[in-house]
Structure formats: structure tokens, C-alpha cells
Amino acid sequence: MPHSKKMAQESLALYDKDPGRAYRLAITSLHEARRQRDNISEAWALLALGTSYRQKGSFDSAFIVSQTSAKLFRDNQLPKEAAWALTEAGSARSQYSYYSEAHEILQSAIAVLREHAPASTQMAEAHRESGLNYLRWQQFGKSLSHLDSARLIYEKLQDDYGLARTLNNIGLCHRNMGELEIALKFYLNALGTFEKLKEPTRSMTALFINIANLNRQLGDTTAQAVDSLYAKAYRMAAYLRDTLQMVGMSYSKTDFLISAGRYQEASLHLEESLKLSRLAHMYIEEANLTTQQGLLLGRQQQLDSAIAALQKAVILYEKAGNAKRAITPLDEMARLFFMQKNYEQAINVGLTALAIKNNHPDLRYLLPRIRETLSQSYFYTAQYEKARAVAMDLLKEGQQSNRKSTSLGAYKLLYMLDSVKGDARSEIAWLKKYYVLKDSIMNSEKANAIKAAKASFSLIQARNENRLQAIELAQRNTYLWAAGVVIALTVILLGVLVHQANQRRATNLMLLQKNSEITKQNEQLAARNAELAALNNEKTNLIRIITHDLRTPLGNISSLSEIALYDTQPNREAIEMIGQVATDALDTVGQLLSWQSMSRGELSLNKEALDIAYLFQILADRFATEAARKQITIHIASATEPSATAFGDKNFTRNILENLISNALKFSPKEKNIYLTTELRGQMLAIQVRDEGPGIKPEEMPRLFGQFQQLSARPTAGEPSSGLGLYIARRYALAMSGDLICESEYGKGATFSLLLPTA
Numbered sequence: 001m002p003h004s005k006k007m008a009q010e011s012l013a014l015y016d017k018d019p020g021r022a023y024r025l026a027i028t029s030l031h032e033a034r035r036q037r038d039n040i041s042e043a044w045a046l047l048a049l050g051t052s053y054r055q056k057g058s059f060d061s062a063f064i065v066s067q068t069s070a071k072l073f074r075d076n077q078l079p080k081e082a083a084w085a086l087t088e089a090g091s092a093r094s095q096y097s098y099y100s101e102a103h104e105i106l107q108s109a110i111a112v113l114r115e116h117a118p119a120s121t122q123m124a125e126a127h128r129e130s131g132l133n134y135l136r137w138q139q140f141g142k143s144l145s146h147l148d149s150a151r152l153i154y155e156k157l158q159d160d161y162g163l164a165r166t167l168n169n170i171g172l173c174h175r176n177m178g179e180l181e182i183a184l185k186f187y188l189n190a191l192g193t194f195e196k197l198k199e200p201t202r203s204m205t206a207l208f209i210n211i212a213n214l215n216r217q218l219g220d221t222t223a224q225a226v227d228s229l230y231a232k233a234y235r236m237a238a239y240l241r242d243t244l245q246m247v248g249m250s251y252s253k254t255d256f257l258i259s260a261g262r263y264q265e266a267s268l269h270l271e272e273s274l275k276l277s278r279l280a281h282m283y284i285e286e287a288n289l290t291t292q293q294g295l296l297l298g299r300q301q302q303l304d305s306a307i308a309a310l311q312k313a314v315i316l317y318e319k320a321g322n323a324k325r326a327i328t329p330l331d332e333m334a335r336l337f338f339m340q341k342n343y344e345q346a347i348n349v350g351l352t353a354l355a356i357k358n359n360h361p362d363l364r365y366l367l368p369r370i371r372e373t374l375s376q377s378y379f380y381t382a383q384y385e386k387a388r389a390v391a392m393d394l395l396k397e398g399q400q401s402n403r404k405s406t407s408l409g410a411y412k413l414l415y416m417l418d419s420v421k422g423d424a425r426s427e428i429a430w431l432k433k434y435y436v437l438k439d440s441i442m443n444s445e446k447a448n449a450i451k452a453a454k455a456s457f458s459l460i461q462a463r464n465e466n467r468l469q470a471i472e473l474a475q476r477n478t479y480l481w482a483a484g485v486v487i488a489l490t491v492i493l494l495g496v497l498v499h500q501a502n503q504r505r506a507t508n509l510m511l512l513q514k515n516s517e518i519t520k521q522n523e524q525l526a527a528r529n530a531e532l533a534a535l536n537n538e539k540t541n542l543i544r545i546i547t548h549d550l551r552t553p554l555g556n557i558s559s560l561s562e563i564a565l566y567d568t569q570p571n572r573e574a575i576e577m578i579g580q581v582a583t584d585a586l587d588t589v590g591q592l593l594s595w596q597s598m599s600r601g602e603l604s605l606n607k608e609a610l611d612i613a614y615l616f617q618i619l620a621d622r623f624a625t626e627a628a629r630k631q632i633t634i635h636i637a638s639a640t641e642p643s644a645t646a647f648g649d650k651n652f653t654r655n656i657l658e659n660l661i662s663n664a665l666k667f668s669p670k671e672k673n674i675y676l677t678t679e680l681r682g683q684m685l686a687i688q689v690r691d692e693g694p695g696i697k698p699e700e701m702p703r704l705f706g707q708f709q710q711l712s713a714r715p716t717a718g719e720p721s722s723g724l725g726l727y728i729a730r731r732y733a734l735a736m737s738g739d740l741i742c743e744s745e746y747g748k749g750a751t752f753s754l755l756l757p758t759a
Helices: 003-014 019-036 039-056 059-075 079-095 099-116 121-136 140-157 160-176 180-197 202-217 223-239 243-259 263-279 283-299 303-319 323-339 343-359 368-380 384-401 404-421 424-549 551-566 572-599 612-622 624-629 650-667 698-703 725-735
Strands: 607-610 633-636 646-649 673-681 684-691 739-744 750-757
Touching (some): 039 079, 059 079, 079 099, 121 140, 121 160, 243 263, 263 283, 384 404, 612 650, 624 650, 650 725
Antiparallel strands (some): 684 750
């Protein structure tokens, strides 16, 4: 399997567990596939990249990349993989609120999979994403049908991960339908299935957020219940380094804090979330949070500040290329203008929101409050015919969506209009409908309250069962501990009795051995003092590395980022320099971690035959930019033995050669050369890196491979050096049954040879 394809598939396996690494793998695999002109590997890389883009919230990019991937798979006669890519494209379109277009794409994917892979993971995912699209579209019956199809396939495949995600989605669908007891059952089943996996994922984070939101619907707004669930979700998202999930969780928690009247906490939490979204350049999320800021300020009766925040949110949605989502802040803005009795502005803003809905019929946004605000604004400006027309639209919307509260608002507006008109008969008819519907709503609310109480009781019962299991386990542990204490005391008592019986006999022997032991203890103390001195020296060196070798590049990053921040045009040179000094800092940290692993004896080998010529080419490409910066040419000499292969660990070998080439670049002046060659030496292959730097003084050669060694030669461009690189490299070489040696004539460069057994 090509390496680029392998990286892409690894990225797909990681996107829900380590989103950052999944994205980096996808980018790397795409570059390698295009360099090798491998269309199939490129299709896999684009599929992985589209998935990462979707998880990062870049839905337009995800759609374009996934569509390109699907075309490449189709061109190469891979229909199952093409359907997978189409599923990703449909999901991206759905999350961008283009539900009809997403439906067409997802149905085409299902049709292909029905023919080529009817009982596959890809088919289950296509049904699951189609169910989520219908859920966002508020077509709950169709949503449950597709989600149930996905559930059955995952159960047949015994895929706990896919099953847990689907159960969570089914629970979310039932919660949106108001079926809270059923939603709770599916959420708890999903949680139990996730716990079998024993590792955190993005989907588990989403589940905790969903359970917290369900608690709120059940009327449980205590800090202990809801706050703890949001905190758990945030910790999990932070562990996964998933900024999108962190911001999404923050949005839900802020909404909870506002609804609970905890405005000060909400304001602080909102500011932190906004900073996070701005740092990550997440414009849609920033717009969502800014809208929420407007809602919070409105609740606090700071109407002018609230309107300013909502106007900013509209601009942010336009900047993010998703102007239709501005309907949410426009809705709230119209209401606030109405509260200020600025009816003309309320009408203008309301009409703008209605136009967005009319231009985007797929947009999942019902308009009762906008129409209600518009009708009331027309009423108070004596535009009664316009007020009646909007009120009738409001009534029609309420009847079509089966939302009784919407119809109730329409009845109230219509009887007010007929009252002004003086039509008593019509006014009484509307008023009668108003009170009949109001009674019906009150009865429904009572029934829902009973349902919510039952569901809340089920949730509390589940918590208590978990606590009971924990208590039983603690009791068992207590009994075991007590038994262990009794056994230990018995053994100690027997030991004391034996000791007393032998004490007299041992006294004479102890006196005879006393001098010998004192002598030995003195020797041990001397050795221990030497060991402590060595440890103290290591500690001093570690402090030096942390305070100097890491502080310097981090300070450079800070300075360069400030320069780039205040430039009106993107400063590519500053960005490249930031990347370079960050890489230097990461290299230093990597060497410290490798040193720590070796100190603990945690080296793990995976020996295999190594193609050194191929490895040389990869490393030459890896260091091409750094070499160009110093005008140094890296030569892969023609003397390299292409047929000779070494036997060793691929990662260790690469780390050793990266260190040697990095050192050659650091210590070589500008416009010099570096040569990469191989040479057979009996049963060993010498893998050589030769430079034209200053070389190594003869008196410094014995210290060359020691840890924390700083020799007289210094890097020519001020690059950092921890003094650990060659020590780690030689330890790696020895672990592979090889060695690392150096030949140098001072003033004429150095040649480092990695000796490994031939394959």
C-alpha cells in the first residue's frame, strides 16, 4: 500500500479521537500523493482532508474537497469509496443548511452502496448522515427511519463506535420531538456503548452536551447536575485539542447560564469563548457567540449594547460567507427595536429577515416571532392591512408546523385588529379561538410536565444505581483490605517471635560483621554522592535547556507574531521564521522526551529491512527549505549502494539521520555542501553524513557522544542546541545492534557513520 494512502486512512481513523493529528496527516498524505502523481492515493487524501475540514467547521471547503475525491474514485472504478466521499460531501452541505441539496447527494450515495456494499460501514454512515440531515430539516419521521437503518447495520457488524454515535443521534431526534423519556433511554444506551471503547472521542463529547441539554429540558438547572456535564464535555474536548467542540460546548453552556439567570457567569464564559473562536479564526462560531452576546445584553436590558452586538454578528456572518444565518440576530434585533418603540426600524429589520427566509426555502428557521413583531409594529404605526396580512401568514405557519403557541399569537393579533376595526362578531370569534387554544396548551403543558417528571425520575434512578454499585464495590474493597490487615498482623507477630528467638545468636555475628558493613556503607555513600552529583549536573543542564534553549525560540515567536500582526499585508518571511523557530523548539522538546524515555528504559524496537536510498531522498526533501536558507547543497552521492539495505527500526534510523543532517546544517557556513552516502563494511552498512563545517577538535572527541555536552563549535546561524542529540542518536544505534562513529580532521569538516547490520 502506498505510504500516502496509508497516512490518509490513518487520518480517517483518527478524526474523532485526535482531530489535530488527523488534519496534519491528511495534508501530508495529499502532498505526497500529488508528488507521486498517484490518483487513488490523492482521492483517499482528499477524503481524509474533507472529513477534517468538516470537523473543523469549514463546510464549504469540506464539500468541494469531498466532491473532488468522489470524482477521482469514480474515474478509477471505485464506486464504494466514491459513495463514502459523497456521504462526506452531503454531510458538509447539510451542516451548511442546504438540506435539499444534501438530500440528493446522500440518496445517490445510498443508491450506489445498495448495489455494491449494502451491509457495510459506509452504508450505515450514509443512512446515519441522511438521518441527521432530515433531523436538521425537522422531518423527524424520515430521520428516525434512516437512523434505525444505520443502527441495525452497526449492530450486525458489531461496531460499538458507530452504534454509540447512532444511538446518540436517535436520542437527539426524540428530544427534538419532545419525547424526553425515549431520548433519555437512547442517551444512556449510547453512554454505556461508548464506555466499552475506553477512550474519549468527539462523539462522546457531543453526547455529554446532549445529556446536559436534556437535563435542562427536564427542569434540572442545578449547578451540580448540568454544570458537571458541561465541564466533563469541555475537559474531553480540551484533551482532544478540539477547538470546534470546545466552542460548541461553550455556546450550549452560555445558553444554559442565560436561561438560569446567571448573567455574570454567562458574560465571563462568553468572553473566554469569543477569544478562543477569534484565535482559531472560526468566523461562524464567533458570529454565533456574538449573537448570544446580544441575547445576554438584551436580557440585562442593555438594549443599545445588545443591538450593537447583533449588528456585529450580522457582519460576521457575511464575512464568513454565510449571510443567511444572519436571520437569527436580525430576529432578535427586530424584537429589541420594538421594545424601544422604534417601530420603523423593527419593520425594516423584520422585512430583511423575511427576505432571507424567502430566498432560502431550505433554511431551517421558523418565523413566528419575526412575523409577530412585524404585525405588532404595523399595528402600532396604524398600518392595519399589512398587520392583518402578516398575522394571517403567522396563523398559517402555526397550523402547518403544528405549533400551538404560534397560532395563539396570531389569534391575539387578529382579535386586536378586529377590535380597532369595530367588527365585534369577528373579534369575539377570534377571542373564543384564543381561549380554547390557550386551555389546550395548558393541558399539554401539564402532560409534558408529567412526562418530564417521569424522565427526570428515570435519570435520578440511573444515577442512584451507579452510586449503589460504587458503594457495593467500596464495601467489597473494605472487606478485602480488612482481611489483608489481619493476615499482615499475623505474619508480623510470627516474625517478631522468630526474631526474638534468634536475636541472641545473631548478636555476636553482627558484632563481627560491623566493621565490614561500615566499610561497605562508606563505599556506598561515596558512590551515592557521585551519583547525586551527576543527577545535580543533569538537573542544572535541564534547567539551562528549559530557560535558554526553549525561552529563546519562544521569545522569537512572540516578537515575530507581533510584527506580522501589525503588518497591513501578510508577511511571508515572518511567518516562515515563526515556523522555523517553532520547529527548533519542538526539536528540543522531542530530544528531552527521547532522553527521558531512554533514562526509564522505555525503548521499543520494530526491526525491518530499510531502503536507505529512499530514506535519503525523503530526508533531503525534509531539509530542503532549511538548506536553501543557508545556500547549502545536499548531495545524495552516486556512490550510494542502491542494492544494500540495512536492518533496523525505521523510526530510530530516521531520527538518527535527521539529527546528523540537522547538525551538519547548523554547524556549516553558508554555500557549503553536505554528502549522504553508504558503504559496505563486512556485515555492516555504513550510512554516512559528511559536512564541510569546522570539524571537531581531537581533545573534544571523547566527549562527543556524552549527554548535555556543549563543544567549542557553535551553530553558524544561532540555532539552539540541547547537547542531547548525539547522545540519543548513539543510544538508538546501539539498541539496533549497531553503532554511531565520527571521523573528523579539525578545520575540514566531519563524517558521521551509522553502522547497521545488512538485511
